[in-house]
Each structure stands twice: as structure tokens, then as C-alpha cells.
Amino acid sequence: MNRIELHNTLPCVFEGRDVQSEVWLQDVVFRKGETYLVEASSGTGKSSLCSYIIGYRKDYLGNISFDGKDISKYGVSDWTSIRKNTLSLLFQELRLFPELTAMENIEIKNGLTGHKKRKEIELWFERLGIADKMDAKVGRMSFGQQQRVAMIRALVQPFDFLMVDEPISHLDDDNSAIMASIMMEEVQRQGAGVIVTSIGKHMEMPYTKTFRL
Amino acid sequence: MMSLVWKLLRQHISIAQLAGFFFANLFGMFIVLLGLQFYTDVKPLFSQDDGFLKPEYLIVSKRISGMSVLGAGESCGFSEKDVADISSQSFCKSVGVFTASQYKVVCSMGVNGVARFGTDMFFESVPDKYVDTDLSNWTFSPEEGTIPIILPRTYLAIYNFGFAQSQSLPKISEGIVGMIDMLVVLRGNGQEQRLKGKVIGFSTRLNTILVPESFIQWSNAKFAPEADLTPNRLIVEVKNPTDDAIVKYINDHNYELEDDKLDAGKATYFLKLVTILVICIGMLISMLSFYILMLSIYLLVQKNTEKLRNLLLIGYSPVRVSLPYQMLTVGMNGVVLILSLTILFIVRRYYMNMLWVMFPQMQDGSMWPSICLGIGLFIVVSMINIVAVRNRVMKIWNRKE
Numbered sequence: 369m370n371r372i373e374l375h376n377t378l379p380c381v382f383e384g385r386d387v388q389s390e391v392w393l394q395d396v397v398f399r400k401g402e403t404y405l406v407e408a409s410s411g412t413g414k415s416s417l418c419s420y421i422i423g424y425r426k427d428y429l430g431n432i433s434f435d436g437k438d439i440s441k442y443g444v445s446d447w448t449s450i451r452k453n454t455l456s457l458l459f460q461e462l463r464l465f466p467e468l469t470a471m472e473n474i475e476i477k478n479g480l481t482g483h484k485k486r487k488e489i490e491l492w493f494e495r496l497g498i499a500d501k502m503d504a505k506v507g508r509m510s511f512g513q514q515q516r517v518a519m520i521r522a523l524v525q526p527f528d529f530l531m532v533d534e535p536i537s538h539l540d541d542d543n544s545a546i547m548a549s550i551m552m553e554e555v556q557r558q559g560a561g562v563i564v565t566s567i568g569k570h571m572e573m574p575y576t577k578t579f580r581l
Numbered sequence: 582m583m584s585l586v587w588k589l590l591r592q593h594i595s596i597a598q599l600a601g602f603f604f605a606n607l608f609g610m611f612i613v614l615l616g617l618q619f620y621t622d623v624k625p626l627f628s629q630d631d632g633f634l635k636p637e638y639l640i641v642s643k644r645i646s647g648m649s650v651l652g653a654g655e656s657c658g659f660s661e662k663d664v665a666d667i668s669s670q671s672f673c674k675s676v677g678v679f680t681a682s683q684y685k686v687v688c689s690m691g692v693n694g695v696a697r698f699g700t701d702m703f704f705e706s707v708p709d710k711y712v713d714t715d716l717s718n719w720t721f722s723p724e725e726g727t728i729p730i731i732l733p734r735t736y737l738a739i740y741n742f743g744f745a746q747s748q749s750l751p752k753i754s755e756g757i758v759g760m761i762d763m764l765v766v767l768r769g770n771g772q773e774q775r776l777k778g779k780v781i782g783f784s785t786r787l788n789t790i791l792v793p794e795s796f797i798q799w800s801n802a803k804f805a806p807e808a809d810l811t812p813n814r815l816i817v818e819v820k821n822p823t824d825d826a827i828v829k830y831i832n833d834h835n836y837e838l839e840d841d842k843l844d845a846g847k848a849t850y851f852l853k854l855v856t857i858l859v860i861c862i863g864m865l866i867s868m869l870s871f872y873i874l875m876l877s878i879y880l881l882v883q884k885n886t887e888k889l890r891n892l893l894l895i896g897y898s899p900v901r902v903s904l905p906y907q908m909l910t911v912g913m914n915g916v917v918l919i920l921s922l923t924i925l926f927i928v929r930r931y932y933m934n935m936l937w938v939m940f941p942q943m944q945d946g947s948m949w950p951s952i953c954l955g956i957g958l959f960i961v962v963s964m965i966n967i968v969a970v971r972n973r974v975m976k977i978w979n980r981k982e
Binding site: 452464465475 | 585586588589888891894897898975978980
């Protein structure tokens with residue numbers, strides 16, 4: 369997948385409102401290999417945008433397409449394949465499984481894709497400073513620690529685009545820098561595009577383009 | 582990895598609910614299968630088809646009154662006029678007469694040459710067309726000297742329970758009638774002849790020792806050439822055995838029908854009724870247990886909605902996340918099936934042994950109807966389970982949960 373395009377897209381709930389946005393009701397293209405920052409205020413539909421692109425929600429007007437193909441036409445198997453092989457999303461609400469350990473949370477995804485070796489995963493845990501938490505239940509970890517686990521999970525799959533929804537909201541600058549570098553290593557290795565969203569604090573990276581939502 | 586998914590999705594499984602389903606379903610399934618099995622096992626005893634006499638054939642005799650015993654009343658034989666009268670009735674298709682042997686018959690019986698018991702007896706015949714058997718077995722020629730014989734089934738019981746038991750001889754079943762050897766001595770008209778008898782089967786409806794007509798004709802001519810051949814019984818082929826006109830005619834003429842079919846019919850009817858009732862109760866229990874299972878699974882899916890949704894969002898297909906619950910239900914259904922068939926097998930052996938003691942002629946029926954029913958139920962219930970789980974997961978996919 370090379371392009372994610374939005375044409376006149378608008379969340380249904382914003383219909384009739386006076387929307388000032390560089391994304392909503394615009395023609396927007398995200399290209400593979402580029403890095404984008406979507407800056408937003410609360411309530412401007414940032415998480416909605418992510419939900420639309422991952423195929424979780426369809427409550428929008430206008431049109432979203434991947435490589436020119438309208439995603440509202442995608443079926444269950446298309447989305448399953450896209451979520452497994454093409455598009456990875458780090459959810460703002462993380463969507464980890466609190467009853468599993470940190471490592472199990474990664475394995476449940478890596479087992480599906482077979483993308484990374486356990487050694488590589490362990491190395492990421494170490495670099496992110498949560499190696500000691502590998503076998504701890506995610507439910508017992510702080511949100512900041514969970515964010516790092518969620519990032520690793522987002523990376524253990526092949527993707528053309530990586531979307532990260534407020535990935536560093538609970539991280540200090542050092543840790544967010546490590547997270548950004550791990551993320552970009554994998555993104556570059558895969559030649560993928562990145563869409564980072566933020567409502568203030570964001571990863572310091574050379575962005576190709578910044579959108580105000 | 583599947584084990585990780587299972588580890589995740591087995592959260593909130595209620596062992597108590599599943600155990601409740603399991604035992605209720607086991608109980609229900611067992612009752613359904615037992616009902617059917619018992620019915621198939623016992624039914625032949627009631628509706629034992631008389632292989633030698635079609636149901637449209639009725640046997641008519643004159644009612645024996647005190648007067649006729651003393652010889653003062655009317656004769657207990659049918660005159661030609663009587664026969665013609667029956668033939669002319671609208672319910673009647675054809676009439677045949679029983680011809681009895683008019684000489685002395687002594688017969689001794691034994692099994693494979695072991696101890697014999699002998700008795701005076703008689704033979705009767707009906708026209709061959711009324712005997713529903715392979716006619717190549719139903720012939721007699723004086724040169725061969727073997728008489729094919731059909732015995733009343735009660736004789737078998739007399740042998741098995743009376744004779745064989747007291748003489749510690751093996752009981753025989755209908756399947757091995759060939760083992761019975763009979764030696765028949767015919768005396769009359771100053772002659773004596775020894776012949777071999779061969780039992781070719783048993784009849785429930787014929788209270789006589791039936792031999793081919795050709796044999797009776799030959800032997801009566803040889804041993805009792807001058808005897809009176811007035812028949813005591815008639816065999817009547819009717820158009821419809823349930824016709825009321827038959828009963829009326831029989832009663833009006835003070836005749837009797839030799840027929841146990843009515844009782845057997847009633848018994849079969851009640852057997853059917855009880856079986857259907859039992860199967861219905863079993864089905865009801867099974868359905869209730871199935872309901873428990875579905876509720877339990879729905880509850881489980883409900884409680885694990887968030888986990889299922891997250892699995893779907895990280896790339897698991899609905900098929901894959903449905904699988905653990907589908908396997909759980911199908912697995913339980915399978916165990917229930919196997920267990921209930923096993924219990925059925927054990928229980929059946931127990932009651933069959935009891936039945937064999939009472940009815941040694943009983944054939945060993947098959948368990949296939951029950952096995953098929955069990956497998957059929959298993960497949961139907963499992964399919965419903967599979968579809969129901971899948972639909973629930975699809976609801977989550979479509980964000981309707």
C-alpha cells in the first residue's frame with residue numbers, strides 16, 4: 369500500500385459544524401516512506417481518524433481510500449489482512465490485555481505475524497527500560513510502561529504505514545526519544561510511512577508534513 | 582500462540598455453568614438415545630412379522646361349545662356350504678381350508694442328536710399359496726422323505742423353558758432351527774413309515790403344525806384313504822383385515838378368529854407412545870441444556886467483548902477468535918455424545934441380557950439407529966453452536982456489542 373487518501377472526509381458528528389481543519393473536508397494524501405504529524409486539540413476527532421483508517425469505525429462522510437480503493441468496500445478478510453500485514457496502529461487507549469504479561473502481549477501479535485525473533489523483542493524491552501517487566505502482568509504496570517509495551521506490539525508486524533496515536537503522552541523526554549528512534553529504525557527498515565498524532569507533546573522527529581486537525 | 586488466545590479468552594468461563602450444561606445434556610442425550618435404542622430392541626418382539634402368513638390372511642374356526650364337545654351340537658367342521666358362504670362375502674378374496682392328517686403320527690425331537698422327546702401329534706396343511714415362504718423349500722416328495730414343517734412359536738418357548746431347562750440342553754433360537762432334528766413315524770391303514778422332519782420356521786399366528794399340502798394329500802391317501810376330510814379351520818384372505826364387516830360376520834356365525842395381532846398391535850401402540858414420550862422428555866432436557874450452554878457462551882462472549890475486539894483490531898480474524906469457543910462447545914458436545922453412547926452401551930447390555938432370558942428368540946438388534954441419531958444431534962447442535970458463536974463475534978466486529 370502506497371497511499372492513504374482522504375477526500376472530503378468528515379466525522380458524522382461534525383456535520384453542520386463550522387470545521388477549520390487541514391484534514392477534515394480536505395483532500396489529504398499520506399504517502400509511504402514519509403513521516404506525518406497530525407496535531408490536534410481535544411475533541412477534534414483525532415482518535416476518530418485513526419479508527420476510520422484501521423477500519424474500526426465507518427461513521428464518516430466523504431471518502432477514504434488506500435491506493436485509490438475506497439475502504440468502505442473492504443470486507444472482513446480484507447481488513448484482517450490489512451491489520452496483519454499492511455497497517456499497524458498504536459492505539460491511544462493501547463488495547464493491551466491486562467491479564468497477560470508484557471511479553472505475552474507481544475507474542476500474541478508476533479505469533480500471528482511471525483515477524484520478529486524473541487531476541488529482537490527482548491532487546492527492545494531492554495532499550496525501553498522495561499526488561500524487568502517482561503513477565504509482569506500488564507494490568508500491574510504504569511500507563512507509561514504500558515505505552516512502551518504497546519509500541520513494541522505495534523512494531524512486531526509488517527506494515528506500509530504505522531499510525532501512532534499519542535504514543536508518548538505518559539513518557540519523559542528521554543524515553544520518548546528512545547521510543548522514537550526504535551520506531552524509526554523499524555519504519556525505515558520496512559520503508560513505511562508514519563502518521564503520528566498528538567495533542568501537544570509530540571515526538572521530536574523530522575516530519576515531512578504537519579497537519580492541524 | 583493459540584494457547585495465548587485461549588489463555589485470554591478462557592477468562593470468565595464459569596465451570597459451574599458448563600458443568601450444569603454438561604450433565605444436563607448428558608442426561609438428556611442419554612434419555613433420547615436410550616428411548617430410541619430400547620424401542621428398536623423391543624419393537625420386533627411386539628410386531629414380530631409372521632414370515633409365513635401375510636396379515637391379510639385370517640384363520641377362522643368354529644367356536645367350540647359345550648354341546649359340540651358332547652357331540653350333540655353342530656359339527657365343529659366347516660361344511661362346503663359354510664365355505665361357499667364365506668367366499669361370497671364382500672370382504673373375502675379367497676378361502677382355503679386346513680386339511681388335517683387322518684392317521685397316527687409320532688414324532689420325536691432333539692437337538693443335534695442329543696436327547697429326544699417324543700410325542701403323538703398331527704399335521705395340518707393349507708393350500709401352498711397361503712404360505713409365504715420360498716416354495717422350493719415347501720415341497721414334499723415321497724422319494725426324498727423329508728417333510729418341511731412350520732411350528733407354532735410357542736413350541737419354541739415350551740422347548741426352551743420347559744424341556745431344555747429341565748434337561749440342561751442348550752436353548753435354541755430361531756436362527757438355528759436347522760439344528761432341530763425330527764423323526765416322524767406315520768402309522769395307519771396297516772402301514773408304517775419313518776420320515777425325517779425339517780423345521781423351516783416358526784409362526785406366531787398359526788396354532789398348528791403346518792406341512793405342505795402335497796405331503797398331506799400323499800400321506801392321507803396312503804395311511805387313511807377313507808377318512809372324512811371336513812376342515813376344522815379355514816384360512817381366509819381378506820381385502821382389509823381391519824374391516825368391521827369381518828368381525829360382524831364372524832360373530833353372527835359363531836366363528837372365532839385365531840389372531841393375536843390385535844394385542845400385539847395395542848402393545849406396539851403403547852410402546853410407541855411411551856417411546857415418543859421418553860424421547861420428547863430427553864429432547865426437552867437436551868434443549869434446556871443447550872439453552873444453558875448458549876446463555877453461558879453468550880455471557881462469556883459478553884464478558885470478554887473487549888478482549889475479542891482488541892484481538893480483532895490487532896489482526897485476528899473473526900474465524901480465529903471464534904475458534905476457541907467453538908472448540909469448547911463442540912468438544913463438550915463430543916464428550917457428551919461419546920459418554921452417552923458408552924453409558925447406553927452398558928445399560929443396553931444389561932437390559933438385553935434380561936430380555937434374552939425372557940425371549941431367547943430375540944435377535945440381537947443394532948445400535949446404529951441410536952449412534953446415527955446421536956451423531957445427527959451432535960452435528961446439528963454443534964453447527965448451531967458454531968454459527969451462534971461466529972454471529973456473536975461478528976456483532977463485535979460490526980460494533981453492535
